[in-house]
Amino acid sequence: MNILLRAFPYVIQALNVTVYVLVMSAVLGIILALLYTVGKLSKNKVINGICGVLVSFFRGVPMPALLFLIFFGVPELMIPLGIDANSWPAAVFAIISFTLNSSAFFEEIFRSAYLSIEKGQIEAAHSIGMNNIQTFYRVILPQAAVIAIPNLSNMIIELLKNTALAFSVGVVDIMGRADQFSAANYGVGQAWIYLATGVIYWVLTIIIDVVFRLVNGRLDKGYRKYPTNKQQKYKLEKGTAVVAERQG
Amino acid sequence: MKLDLQFMLDSILPIAAKSWVTIYISLVSMLAATLLAMLCGFIILKNIPVLSQIVKVWNSFIKGIPIIIQLYIVYYALPNILLDVCTKLGIAYDIRNQSAVMYAILTLSLNYASYMTDVVISALKSVDPGQIEACWSVGMTTFQGYIKVIIPQAIVVGIPNVGNQFVALMKATSMAYFITVMEVLGKAKQLSAATYKFFEAYIIAAIVYWILCIISEKLIALLEKKVQIGHAAISVQKTV
Numbered sequence: 001m002n003i004l005l006r007a008f009p010y011v012i013q014a015l016n017v018t019v020y021v022l023v024m025s026a027v028l029g030i031i032l033a034l035l036y037t038v039g040k041l042s043k044n045k046v047i048n049g050i051c052g053v054l055v056s057f058f059r060g061v062p063m064p065a066l067l068f069l070i071f072f073g074v075p076e077l078m079i080p081l082g083i084d085a086n087s088w089p090a091a092v093f094a095i096i097s098f099t100l101n102s103s104a105f106f107e108e109i110f111r112s113a114y115l116s117i118e119k120g121q122i123e124a125a126h127s128i129g130m131n132n133i134q135t136f137y138r139v140i141l142p143q144a145a146v147i148a149i150p151n152l153s154n155m156i157i158e159l160l161k162n163t164a165l166a167f168s169v170g171v172v173d174i175m176g177r178a179d180q181f182s183a184a185n186y187g188v189g190q191a192w193i194y195l196a197t198g199v200i201y202w203v204l205t206i207i208i209d210v211v212f213r214l215v216n217g218r219l220d221k222g223y224r225k226y227p228t229n230k231q232q233k234y235k236l237e238k239g240t241a242v243v244a245e246r247q248g
Numbered sequence: 249m250k251l252d253l254q255f256m257l258d259s260i261l262p263i264a265a266k267s268w269v270t271i272y273i274s275l276v277s278m279l280a281a282t283l284l285a286m287l288c289g290f291i292i293l294k295n296i297p298v299l300s301q302i303v304k305v306w307n308s309f310i311k312g313i314p315i316i317i318q319l320y321i322v323y324y325a326l327p328n329i330l331l332d333v334c335t336k337l338g339i340a341y342d343i344r345n346q347s348a349v350m351y352a353i354l355t356l357s358l359n360y361a362s363y364m365t366d367v368v369i370s371a372l373k374s375v376d377p378g379q380i381e382a383c384w385s386v387g388m389t390t391f392q393g394y395i396k397v398i399i400p401q402a403i404v405v406g407i408p409n410v411g412n413q414f415v416a417l418m419k420a421t422s423m424a425y426f427i428t429v430m431e432v433l434g435k436a437k438q439l440s441a442a443t444y445k446f447f448e449a450y451i452i453a454a455i456v457y458w459i460l461c462i463i464s465e466k467l468i469a470l471l472e473k474k475v476q477i478g479h480a481a482i483s484v485q486k487t488v
Contacts, residue, residue: 060461061454062419064426065433069454072446157311164314168426175317191325194317202312 003189007181007196014177015200021091021163021173025098026156032099033106040111051107058104063097063162070097071169094166102159109155113148114140146220153212157205164201174200256448259439263452267460269431273352274418280357281417282410285364292369307362315359316423322355323348323427352424360417367413371406372398404475411468415461422457432456 039051058066071093075085117140125135167176178197182190288303310318327346334341375398383393425433432453440449 056462057454057458060419060458062422062433062457064422065436065450065454065457068433068437068446069450072450076447161314164316165423175314178317187324191321191328194320194324198309198313198317198321201314201317202309205312206308 003185004192004196007178007193008200010181011174011177011193011197012200014172014174017091017171017176018160018163018173018204021094021098021166021171022156022160024095025102025163026159028095028099029102029106029159032103033110036103036107037110037114040107041114055104055107058100059108061101063101063165064168066101067094067097067165067169070100090170091166093169094163094171098159098162098166101162102155105155105158106152109148109151110144113144113151116147117143142219146216149212149216149219153209153216156212157208160204160208161201251451252445252448255443255445256452259436259449259452262439263432263435263449264456266430266432266435267456269349269429270418270421270457270460273349273356273421273424273429273431274414277353277356277360277421278414278417280353281360281364281413282368284357284361285368288361288365289368289372292365293372303365307365310359310362315355315420316426318359319352319355319423319427323351326351326354348424348427348429351427352421352429356417356420356424359420360413363413363416364410367406367409370409371402374405375401407468407472407475411465411472414468415464418460418464419457 036051036055039047040055042048061069071090074093074096078085121139122135125139130138163173164175166173167179170176172180174197178193182193185193288307291299291303294300331341379397379401380390380393383397384390388396421431422433424431425437428434430438436449436453440446
C-alpha cells in the first residue's frame with residue numbers, strides 16, 4: 001500500500017508524454033480519417049478499393065502487432081529513401097502506429113455520420129443555390145458532428161488506453177514510467193504500482209468523457225428547439241387534440 | 249529494403265498454427281464474459297441496491313484502465329494472493345507452476361464482461377416493456393416471459409454488438425504476449441529474435457490477425473442473417 005502512494009508522484013511525471021502522444025495521434029488520425037472518408041465515398045473504384053483495404057487492414061491488426069510492425073518496419077522502408085529512421089525517437093513510431101490504427105476507426109465514425117444525413121437535404125441545399133462547400137459547412141457538418149461526437153469520444157478513450165502500449169517500444173509515458181519504477185524496486189509490489197497507474201488512466205478517461213459531454217451539450221443545442229422532452233410533446237399532443245375537437 | 253521471402257514462407261505455418269491459442273483464448277473469454285455480463289446486466293436492470301452501484305463503479309473502473317495494466321495487475325498480484333489464501337487453508341500451492349493463459353483468460357473475461365454488460369442492457373431495453381406485461385396477462389411467469397418472448401428478440405438486436413466486441417476481444421488477445429503467452433505475436437517475436445528478421449515476422453503476424461478478423465466478421469454476419477431470418481418469419485406469421 002505504501003508503494004502505491006510512492007508510485008503516484010513518480011509515475012505522473014510522464015503525464016505530458018502520454019497527453020502529447022494522445023493529442024498528436026488523435027489530430028493526425030482525424031486528418032487521415034477525413035481523407036479515408038472522402039476516398040471511401042468517392043465513386044472512383046480504385047481509390048475506393050485502396051481506402052477500403054487500408055481501413056480493413058488497420059482495423060484488423062491488433063495494436064501491439066501494428067506497433068511492432070511500424071517500429072521495425074518503418075526504418076527498413078526508409079533505407080531506400082536515404083533516411084536513417086533508427087535515430088528517430090520512439091515516440092514517433094508510436095504516434096505513427098496509433099494514427100494509422102485510430103484513423104481506421106475514425107473513418108467508420110465519420111462515414112456513418114455522413115451517411116446518416118438524408119440525401120434530400122443536400123439536394124435541397126443545392127436547389128437554393130449553395131455550392132458543395134457551403135452545403136458541407138452549413139448543412140451536413142452541424143448535423144453530422146452531433147452524431148459523430150459520442151462515438152468520437154469513445155474512440156479517443158480507446159486511443160488513450162492504447163497509448164499505454166507505447167512503453168513496449170521504449171516510450172517513457174505513464175506506463176513506461178511505471179515499468180521503470182517497478183524495475184527500480186526489483187519487482188517488489190508490482191501489482192500496486194500498476195494499480196496506481198491504472199487509477200491515473202481511469203481519471204484521464206473520466207476527464208475526456210466529461211469534456212466531450214460538455215462539447216456535445218453545446219453542439220446539439222440546435223436540436224433542443226424540437227420537441228424532444230416529454231412536456232413539449234404533451235403540449236403538442238394536447239394542441240392537436242384541441243384542434244381535432246374543434247374540427248370535430 | 250529487401251524482404252527475406254524464404255524466411256517469410258517458412259514462418260507462415262508456425263505463426264498461423266498459433267492462431268489456435270488466439271481463438272481458444274477469445275472463445276473461452278467471450279463465453280465467460282457473456283455469462284458475467286448477463287449477471288451484471290440483471291443486477292443493473294433490476295436496480296438491486298448496493299450491488300448495482302458496485303457493478304457500475306467496477307465497470308467504469310475496468311473500462312477506464314488499459315488492458316495491458318489489468319493483465320499486469322492480475323499476473324503479478326494473483327499468484328501471491330492465491331499463495332496466501334492456500335497457505336491459510338492449508339492447501340499445497342506451487343507458485344512457480346503458473347499458466348499464463350489462464351490469467352489472460354481471466355483478465356479478458358473480466359474486461360469484456362463490462363463491455364458486454366452494456367450490450368446486454370441495451371438489447372434487453374430495446375424490447376418494449378409492454379411485452380412483459382402482455383406475457384403476464386396471458387398467464388406466463390416473468391421467467392417464462394423472458395425466455396420465450398423477451399430474450400429471443402433481444403438476441404436479434406444484440407448480435408451485431410456482440411460481434412463487434414468479439415472482434416475487439418480477439419485483437420486484445422495479442423496483449424497476452426506481454427505476460428508470456430505464446431500466441432501469434434509471441435511466436436512471431438520468438439522466430440524473429442533468432443534471425444533479426446523482425447519486419448518479416450511481424451508482417452506475417454499482422455496478416456494472420458487480419459485474416460482471423462475478416463473470418464470472424466463474416467461468420468458473425470452469417471449468424472446475424474440467420475437470426476434475422478427467424479425474426480422476419482415470426483413477424484410475418486404475426487401479420488398473417
